[in-house]
Amino acid sequence: MSPKEPSSDRLWFWFAVSSVAFLIVLAISPVKDYFRGYRRYQTQYRSLLTRSAGSLKELKQARAQHIGIHQIWLPGFDGRVDRCVTCHLGLEDPRMAKVTEPFRQHPRTPHTPGDIPRFGCVICHQGQGRATTVAEAHGSVPDWSSPLLPLRYTEAACGRCHRGDEVPEASLLSEGRALMTRVGCYGCHKVAGQEGWKTEAPDLAGLAQKTNPAWLKAWLHAPRSLRPATWMPNFALSDGEIDSLTAFLWTRPPIVELGAETAGGTASREVDHGAHAEHAQVASQGEDADQSRTASQGGDVDHGKVLFSASRCISCHTVEGRGNGSAPELSGIASEVNRRWLVAFLGDPQRFYPGIRMPRYHFSPHDLADLSAYMMEELTDPSIPEPSVATPSPGVRPAEKAIEAGKEIYKRLGCGSCHRINGEGIAVPIGPELTGIADKPAAQLDFGMREDLPRRLPDWLAAKVSDPRSFRQGLRMPQFNLTEHQVEALVTALLSLGRDPLPAAYVMEAPQHDYTPPGHFGQLAGEYRCLSCHQINGAGGDISTAPLGAEGSKVKEAWLASYLKLPTTLRPILEERMIPLQIPDDQAAFMANFVENVLRDDRIPEEIFPAGAAYEQIERGRKLFYERYGCQACHMVGGRGGYYGPLLDGAAARLKTGWIYWWLKGPQRWRADVREPDYGLDDTDARDLTAYVASIPPPEGSGLGRDAGSAGSAGNSGKAATGTKRGKGRKP
């Protein structure tokens, strides 16, 4: 070797150093990837599996666990890629039920575990599906518009695909959507698909003949102080505003002039009655009006009290909080309404409010006098001054200036969104549109003075709904008094109002329930407002648990006719019982006949014992009833047993044997949420039970026995089932 050349050595040295440095640089990326957070989770998961492995096979499976990005690809949903399963590894593994996140098994929902590959994760939970770090995936990064949906509002996600107010298995969402309808959100806020919303708030025409200014002012001041359960929100009006608004409302002319009616009944400004605008109807209204003049004086308070309670007002209204609550609280009503108006209203509510859900009772003038006497005497609100003291003479007209100012307030606050005046809404919807609110980025929300709130949409919505005016001065949205649970339900419903259209395959349209009873039956069903409480083919109210779509296959015509005239109590535990509308005989017979022949379900047999049930069958059925199936736990027979289900005394007079049998074979076919379980009865058991139930005699001396007489099985005891044969002879 020649003498060392120092510079050459140095060169070699630096060459070596730089090579190492180069290798290190090359290694940065793999090393960085190796230490990514998700790999740590995956290693942990693998060791968790290894440690909990119960068999060699499980151990091998655990060892074979692939480390790397896992993802769900949804080609049918805009090519979405959800990588949540990279860390959430135990979603479908029942062994992971009790471990902590991110490995815990997914809760049992209608869509898990089977549907995870079909839907992915983001569709329900939101967040950023493609991200692979925790912060980015959960979406709590700037400019990501849909961070992870808080778990308490998870049901909101159901509502993105499932349209319609009633979403099965999502009770909070369904409650929230029903609340939005009931509270009246759609009155002020436009929401796509809710254009058909109808207000239930009363029309404000003719207040001067209905109420008195003292009550009106107290009401405008604080509605809940008069009726704690009212949906009317508090607008926090000043005394001056209340005076002006009262002046404006007080001078709105009535739809029906109480005093100006003659026997013809056409002189007044009556609105069209639609289905029941018959000549006979109009004439009878005229008579009623005449009678109302006499009925608004005197009256027997004691008889009125009996009538009030017998009329089952609390099937819809509440009295001191007791009752269904779909209709207004009645205690304090005497301080609100004038007696003359009350009498005319009770005579025919639909004349005053054509869209009202209240049916027309056939009260006689005497009944009206007694009933109104009782109501005016007993249902007063002591916080309201006596009308006679406060009421100005109707002839005194407030100053025009006050009326104009009141009209401005009425328009500005959007009163007309809910309260029409003579059918007209003076104001247009005044709130911002809520379609797509669920996808609004938090940065676009006005938090105003609410510095306390986290900058997130769900918190903003919850605050907005529970305390709307805390955001800024001068906001118009009024104060709704909602419970914490109702706020949660409303926010859930609001968070389901997404903006982006979904692929058609993912949209679950709600079943359409349009049923209008036809013909003369339709007119009667309209007058008696059957669909305010009952449902037919999915359309109608939910006050009654009994849909009527198959009623003709269920009950006997003769029983129904007598029940329509004078309903008996089938479920004594319920506040909401059938109301005695005092339907005239011919109408009751007609309606029963229509139901018998039209409202039927062809799956249900008519009569399963054409030749009568054998004694042995009945006795075996009795044993099954009491011993094998414990039916008396819920059904009362002869005064003994539970009162969860309907009374079964005299069931044969009411129910067709084919129906009882069909019912026993699967009650949920009638209505999905029926509480009587499906016992999985075989044919013999079901027939024998039917034989026994149809043999249960009516209680002695009961109204049921009397009514049932016409059904042909009253008074039969042991062999009463033979009586049911006669149910076969129905009218064509």
Added chain:
Amino acid sequence: MVWAGLAIGARNRSAAIRGGLIGGALVLAAVLATINTGMGAPADSTMQSASAATTASPVTTAPTAADSTAQGYAVPTLPIPDLGYNAREGRALFHHYCMNCHGEEGKGDGFNAYNLDPRPRALADSTFQATHSDDDLAAAIRAGGGSVGLSTAMPPWGRTLNERKIRNIVDYLRALAKREARSGETPAR
């Protein structure tokens, strides 16, 4: 930069030394920095984002990889509401199907309880629950009281409620018992 330093080093020794040192130090620093961010940052942000995205439950500190091996098994926990999804669904079902006999709080005091002999079980009772597994409870719901030698007044629900719903009801019963054990606390949402 390293190669530049090398090229210069061929001609100028001291410059080469300086260039090489600076280059190596920069590379090392870069490597350390990337490894650091790759490992440490996600572990911290896990907890913040998780808690931010759900509820205001207490935030536990993020264990490092070393912690998880030392303590056996511990991973970051997502805070969940008082009642999980299962129990919430179970609660809705319990209120619809069970409450009228077993009582709103599972104390055996529903309105129909007083017509029944024997009285319905106080399901929330913690001693009762301690002696019955989830499978026991589910079996009794599924096949009724008669199937476990008790009153037939408790009907079989196996054909009315599917397995998921029955399991969710069991979950809610467990939550009821837990709440009774911590008596005095307000009911879970």
